[in-house]
Amino acid sequence: MIKMSDFQEMVNIIDRSSVNIFTFEYEGMKIKLEKQPILQDKVQKEEVGVSVSDPLLSNEQTDKAAKDEAVSKEEVITSPMVGTFYTRANEGEERLVQVGDTVQKGQVVCIVEAMKLFNEVQADVDGEIVELLVGDGEVVEYGQPLFKLKKRS
Known part of the structure; x- marks a missing residue:
């Protein structure tokens, strides 16, 4: 197997x-x-407010957007696979984490079910959960942001 x-x-x-x-x-x-090569760079730039089709975009704006994008990547927990997102380990239990919770690197923050297997997703960094980006029971894609974190220094 x-x-x-x-x-x-x-x-x-x-x-x-x-x-x-x-x-x-x-x-x-x-x-x-x-794999669906869907203009990933375009999607990422639009997420940070940069219009890809804008030919008059200054280098300063592009550099700022790139820095913002790098920061936002460091402050999100992403899905390691395609599957169904769950905030609880089992039905009827409390959520693993909620907005405002402090998490430590390696702490389980959610479950992604793929092919009847329940996979624990862990925090990559220490920080505070500031936003839940996916609804319970929603299908998520590989690399899709699940949580926004405020990193602890």
Whole structure:
């Protein structure tokens, strides 16, 4: 049987490669991974308020947007995989974290269910949860921001 960690590693390798479509068959199970090169740079620049189609954008504005983007990347917890986002480990239990909670690096902050496997997502840095970016039960994409953090210094 294939381990989830092996599957995650395979997805990461494919994500970093130039392969756009990958099909994997194992013990009667077939998985097709397909990267969709959707102008990721355009989406990221629009998230920080930079219009990609604006030819009059100054270098100063571009540099500021790039710095803002770098800061925002450091202050978010992202999904390690495609799946369904949950704020609770089990139905009826309290949320793992809420806005205002202080978290430590390695602390479990949510669950992402993928292929009937419940995967714990951990904080990458110490900080305070300032915003929940996804609703409970929503489908999330690989790399999608889940929480905004205010980093502790």
